[in-house]
Amino acid sequence: xxxxxxxxxxxxxxxxxxLGRLDVKLSPYLYIAPFFIVFGIVGxxxxxxxxxxxxxxxxxxxxxxxxxGFEHFTWVLQDREFWIALRNTFSIFxxxxxxxxxxxxxxxxxxxxxxxxxxxxxMGVLLPYVVAPVAVALIFSNMFGDKYGLVxxxxxxxxxxxxxxxxxxxxxxxxxxTMVNFRWTGYxxxxxxxxxxxxxxxxxxxxxxxxxxxxxxxxxxxxxxxxPTLIFVILTSTIxxxxxxxEPRMYDQTGTGGANKQWLTLTMYLYNTGWGKFDFGRAAAIxxxxxxxxxxFSLINFFITRRLVADDASGGKR
Amino acid sequence: xxxxxxxxxxxxxxxxAFAIALTGCGGSSSPEGSSSADGDTTGGEPVTLTxxxxxxxxxxxxxxxxxxxxxxxxxxxxxxxxxxxxxxxNYFAKLGAGGLADVEAIEVDWLPExxxxxDLVEDLSSAxxxxxxLDWKTEAATDPxxxxxxxxxxxxxxxxxxxxxxxEAAGLPTDPAEVASLLEGDWAHYFEVGEQYQAGGGGAWFExxxxxxxxxxxxxxxxxxxxxxxxxIATDNAEVKDLFxxxxxxxxxxxxxxxxxxxxxxxxLAQSEFATLLCPGWMLGVVQxxxxxxxxxxxxxxxxxxxxxxxxxxxxxxxxGENLEEAKKLxxxxxxxEQQLKALAAAGTFPSQTDAxxxxxxxxxxxxxxxxxxxxxxxxxxxxxxxxSSRADAVSVAPFKGEFYFQVNDIIQNALTRVEDGSQDAxxxxxxxxxxISALG
Numbered sequence: 001x002x003x004x005x006x007x008x009x010x011x012x013x014x015x016x017x018x019l020g021r022l023d024v025k026l027s028p029y030l031y032i033a034p035f036f037i038v039f040g041i042v043g044x045x046x047x048x049x050x051x052x053x054x055x056x057x058x059x060x061x062x063x064x065x066x067x068x069g070f071e072h073f074t075w076v077l078q079d080r081e082f083w084i085a086l087r088n089t090f091s092i093f094x095x096x097x098x099x100x101x102x103x104x105x106x107x108x109x110x111x112x113x114x115x116x117x118x119x120x121x122x123m124g125v126l127l128p129y130v131v132a133p134v135a136v137a138l139i140f141s142n143m144f145g146d147k148y149g150l151v152x153x154x155x156x157x158x159x160x161x162x163x164x165x166x167x168x169x170x171x172x173x174x175x176x177x178t179m180v181n182f183r184w185t186g187y188x189x190x191x192x193x194x195x196x197x198x199x200x201x202x203x204x205x206x207x208x209x210x211x212x213x214x215x216x217x218x219x220x221x222x223x224x225x226x227x228p229t230l231i232f233v234i235l236t237s238t239i240x241x242x243x244x245x246x247e248p249r250m251y252d253q254t255g256t257g258g259a260n261k262q263w264l265t266l267t268m269y270l271y272n273t274g275w276g277k278f279d280f281g282r283a284a285a286i287x288x289x290x291x292x293x294x295x296x297f298s299l300i301n302f303f304i305t306r307r308l309v310a311d312d313a314s315g316g317k318r
Numbered sequence: 319x320x321x322x323x324x325x326x327x328x329x330x331x332x333x334x335a336f337a338i339a340l341t342g343c344g345g346s347s348s349p350e351g352s353s354s355a356d357g358d359t360t361g362g363e364p365v366t367l368t369x370x371x372x373x374x375x376x377x378x379x380x381x382x383x384x385x386x387x388x389x390x391x392x393x394x395x396x397x398x399x400x401x402x403x404x405x406x407x408n409y410f411a412k413l414g415a416g417g418l419a420d421v422e423a424i425e426v427d428w429l430p431e432x433x434x435x436x437d438l439v440e441d442l443s444s445a446x447x448x449x450x451x452l453d454w455k456t457e458a459a460t461d462p463x464x465x466x467x468x469x470x471x472x473x474x475x476x477x478x479x480x481x482x483x484x485x486e487a488a489g490l491p492t493d494p495a496e497v498a499s500l501l502e503g504d505w506a507h508y509f510e511v512g513e514q515y516q517a518g519g520g521g522a523w524f525e526x527x528x529x530x531x532x533x534x535x536x537x538x539x540x541x542x543x544x545x546x547x548x549x550x551i552a553t554d555n556a557e558v559k560d561l562f563x564x565x566x567x568x569x570x571x572x573x574x575x576x577x578x579x580x581x582x583x584x585x586x587l588a589q590s591e592f593a594t595l596l597c598p599g600w601m602l603g604v605v606q607x608x609x610x611x612x613x614x615x616x617x618x619x620x621x622x623x624x625x626x627x628x629x630x631x632x633x634x635x636x637x638x639g640e641n642l643e644e645a646k647k648l649x650x651x652x653x654x655x656e657q658q659l660k661a662l663a664a665a666g667t668f669p670s671q672t673d674a675x676x677x678x679x680x681x682x683x684x685x686x687x688x689x690x691x692x693x694x695x696x697x698x699x700x701x702x703x704x705x706x707s708s709r710a711d712a713v714s715v716a717p718f719k720g721e722f723y724f725q726v727n728d729i730i731q732n733a734l735t736r737v738e739d740g741s742q743d744a745x746x747x748x749x750x751x752x753x754x755i756s757a758l759g
Contacts, residue, residue, distance in 0.1 A: 259735030
């Protein structure tokens with residue numbers, strides 16, 4: 001088609017037609033505008049305002065600040081507690097995410113079989129997710145008591161020594177990771193199950209006819225097929241794991257991370273600085289550092305993800 | 319949840335921006351509002367006053383109704399926060415921005431922080447209330463310019479609670495009067511009696527080094543900061559280090575190593591794991607709640623090293639309120655001796671008012687009222703009022719608590735916990751605390 005008719009059309013447009021054209025062009029943006037306006041108010045603005053406060057010696061009550069440059073950032077990066085919190089956050093993240101995803105994959109694989117009362121079992125694994133995290137933390141804190149906790153009582157009955165859940169670093173991380181796992185394993189299992197159900201059954205049949213064992217079918221059919229979902233699950237638990245707060249905060253009565261900061265996480269460090277010491281300038285600096293850490297981590301994950309997907313594609317071509 | 323934490327911080331930052339505008343208005347309009355003095359006559363314009371408290375102040379509906387009956391133009395509404403910490407967060411989030419209740423309760427724990435913003439709350443001093451409270455209670459709430467920023471409600475004079483059955487088994491006296499004379503003396507003596515108790519076959523003498531240290535440090539007039547300059551002196555103050563070393567050494571044998579308020583601590587209380595407990599008046603309810611089946615807890619009218627106070631609250635009137643005069647009147651009424659005695663009966667909040675403290679019969683009666691078993695029945699004595707009044711009289715020191723008091727105290731408490739749980743020895747732990755304190759500010 002030539003462009004002449006179009007040009008003629010434009011020239012002879014009535015006001016009504018112009019409005020109609022504007023409607024077509026603008027409407028989509030207007031429809032998505034509410035989200036971005038709300039996001040701007042509750043997302044972008046606080047982030048920028050936090051950056052502004054992080055450069056000030058801020059007084060929350062008087063709402064005044066004195067510009068001090070990047071002093072808060074250098075202070076935080078030199079603070080022993082910050083590095084301990086970073087160590088704890090990654091340690092708890094690894095202790096929770098790794099076993100969680102392994103177990104979730106295993107549970108999902110079992111649920112993918114033809115079970116009696118399927119819905120019952122599937123609902124069952126989701127149940128812990130429905131329990132409020134603070135309630136979970138209360139129950140588990142009680143179980144992990146140093147002297148009268150259920151776990152140590154059982155260990156003692158078996159003739160083993162008590163584990164000092166609130167004193168030693170790794171046991172405290174394991175206890176907190178247990179709470180996280182209790183809550184999220186079933187949820188991840190259901191997501192993985194959904195991916196597994198989408199795998200064409202003839203792939204399994206073909207593999208079975210070729211003589212692949214059940215184990216071989218799992219590793220050579222199931223795992224490659226659910227890889228994109230696995231990556232999604234890993235990404236979400238990374239972001240969640242780096243922001244872990246409820247469980248460690250509810251882990252003891254003061255909620256400040258232990259006498260030697262054994263289970264202080266970055267978000268707790270942020271909270272303690274803001275609402276414990278009312279030093280909001282410094283808390284804002286911590287918030288930004290945490291933000292940058294999460295962005296960096298997400299980028300790393302993004303590149304790994306692309307790499308894996310690319311591998312998958314080239315494998316398919318071969 | 320972690321996401322919402324971040325979000326709420328952002329919200330605070332956001333509201334802070336709007337608040338600048340708000341305080342701009344509030345600052346200019348509220349003095350005009352108070353100068354109209356319409357609150358001086360009862361039966362004036364109808365006003366609604368809000369009172370914000372936390373935990374249980376004992377301000378029952380009946381008590382508030384009494385005030386409304388006497389002042390028909392006033393409606394009183396009470397907001398109760400679940401914990402002192404919630405109230406603290408709310409207080410400082412709104413103190414500058416506006417939006418606090420007309421009468422706001424504060425706890426002595428965060429009084430030093432409120433003191434930094436003394437100009438944002440009303441000066442409550444007046445001839446009517448002069449001498450109403452114990453001197454040290456009033457002094458703590460008076461700023462350097464002589465303004466009284468809070469009316470005292472309750473105090474926590476400390477006595478010693480002890481388990482008579484355990485004392486008897488270890489060959490110690492069991493009668494409260496005899497125990498009082500047995501424990502009379504300084505902290506070293508208290509620890510000696512503990513060794514005596516263990517020599518007689520007893521177990522742990524006290525709950526933890528932390529709680530014991532808290533009792534000791536509350537008797538030091540200027541522990542962590544110089545009252546004149548506000549400088550941190552904790553690491554140079556030999557007294558602090560001495561107490562730290564003394565309590566950690568004693569705790570080696572005598573402590574049950576149960577961090578206060580932990581799950582283990584409550585379980586330990588229920589199972590009678592230790593023989594003595596530092597007992598402010600409000601602790602009676604905690605003991606009774608944790609160990610309802612024990613019948614052998616008693617209270618002795620004694621405290622090592624002289625008197626000691628733990629906890630207590632004040633009522634403040636934030637300057638951003640609209641009915642400042644009416645709010646002051648209500649705060650003065652609520653903290654009058656007669657009302658405080660009613661609050662004591664309702665919630666066990668021990669009075670800080672000298673007239674109420676002098677009325678021993680009324681205090682004894684308040685302890686003997688309420689649900690069965692009453693405190694008097696549970697602790698096997700009719701004279702809880704006498705005991706705690708005498709303990710309140712024994713308090714002579716109002717420890718200076720400045721801007722850094724609670725951060726320093728927190729660091730030292732953590733250091734004590736590290737020794738208690740065996741993860742560090744006393745010297746290493748103290749050195750770490752010194753390093754942490756030096757990094758403050």
